[in-house]
Amino acid sequence: MKYSDREYATQILDIDENSLKLAKKYILNGELVAFPTETVYGLGAVATDDDAIGRIYAAKGRPSDNPLIVHVHKDYDADKLVTVEHDYVYKLREAFLPGPLTMVYKSRGVVSKVATCGLDTVGIRVPSSEKAQEFLRYVDVPIAAPSANASKHTSPVTAAHVYEDLCGRLPLILDGGKCVGGIESTVLDVTTETPIILRSGLITADMIRSVVGKCGYSANKPTDKIRAPGMKYRHYCPKCETALFSRADVGKAQALYDFCEKEGKRVYFMCDEGVADKIKGNKLLLGKTAEEIAFNLYDKLHEAENVADMLIAFEVETGSAIDESIMNRLTKACK
Ligand code: AMP
Ligand code: MG
Numbered sequence: 001m002k003y004s005d006r007e008y009a010t011q012i013l014d015i016d017e018n019s020l021k022l023a024k025k026y027i028l029n030g031e032l033v034a035f036p037t038e039t040v041y042g043l044g045a046v047a048t049d050d051d052a053i054g055r056i057y058a059a060k061g062r063p064s065d066n067p068l069i070v071h072v073h074k075d076y077d078a079d080k081l082v083t084v085e086h087d088y089v090y091k092l093r094e095a096f097l098p099g100p101l102t103m104v105y106k107s108r109g110v111v112s113k114v115a116t117c118g119l120d121t122v123g124i125r126v127p128s129s130e131k132a133q134e135f136l137r138y139v140d141v142p143i144a145a146p147s148a149n150a151s152k153h154t155s156p157v158t159a160a161h162v163y164e165d166l167c168g169r170l171p172l173i174l175d176g177g178k179c180v181g182g183i184e185s186t187v188l189d190v191t192t193e194t195p196i197i198l199r200s201g202l203i204t205a206d207m208i209r210s211v212v213g214k215c216g217y218s219a220n221k222p223t224d225k226i227r228a229p230g231m232k233y234r235h236y237c238p239k240c241e242t243a244l245f246s247r248a249d250v251g252k253a254q255a256l257y258d259f260c261e262k263e264g265k266r267v268y269f270m271c272d273e274g275v276a277d278k279i280k281g282n283k284l285l286l287g288k289t290a291e292e293i294a295f296n297l298y299d300k301l302h303e304a305e306n307v308a309d310m311l312i313a314f315e316v317e318t319g320s321a322i323d324e325s326i327m328n329r330l331t332k333a334c335k
Helices: 017-028 050-060 088-096 130-139 159-166 205-212 247-262 290-307 323-333
Strands: 011-014 033-035 042-046 069-071 101-107 121-125 172-175 186-189 196-199 241-245 267-271 283-285 310-314
Touching (some): 017 033, 017 130, 241 247, 241 323, 290 310, 290 323
Parallel strands (some): 011 172, 069 121, 267 283, 267 310
């Protein structure tokens, strides 16, 4: 039977001995299990099993040229899966792992080619979330996992978000409450002399520079070659209309709000505290600090699609280096 023909009665269970036992049974049987991490919920399958990995792409509707990140527990020897080519990697591991940093290494070919999309590299992540660690330690096999949402939709930060998107497409969601980080890990290419950020996240270029003295950014002009295949796709979008304004354009944003309201649409603003006082209407508040905003972003985008026909968002500016990572998500969500 093809995966797409299967229908599951998807269970959501708190993480305990019984649910972990069940999760291990499903995982070792080549099935999918969603699990919480400190960033977003992941949709996991055995990283070395081509068929299991194929199920991830089918369940999400993910483009087949967008490779998956492999998750392992703290004591797992990642060097069974990858080759370390530069000594700075050891410093980065020491400084940031476990944590929201995915490093892309030369693969030893153990991880499924379906997961790496035929690339000779593979991204490895060691999540810091205790719940993720419990799951990874219990199953004790490397787990390939993208975010546990339908492709292009807003990433899930609660078990309910996963259920909304993937109900019937997997047997089990492990519920670990709301994710604390809220946006996905930084993806860093460590196959080059200078480590290169392929996707920004909570670990910033300056944090990496402070440990190894150097860090670059991958090309992101539309004409440049894209090195992280996933970055070219539409992503993170809520199921309502969206518009994104700069902080200087509150007047224009208010005019759009008023126009949409007159048309009979349910309209909401989404902004941080620095903008909130300057606009009138329904508001979804993201918070004040960059950390708060990252924590709330996907939750508020999920809320927006339930309450609004039109979401009018504002550029985030807190002065933190994480602003750039937040704007990377928000710009794509509002395309
Ligand atoms: P997601 O699984 O949706 O959180 O996205 C993972 C991100 O990491 C995507 O942007 C992928 O393109 C990127 N990625 C994963 N593996 C690799 C790899 N081997 N080389 C370059 N980018 C990768
Ligand atoms: Mg994703």
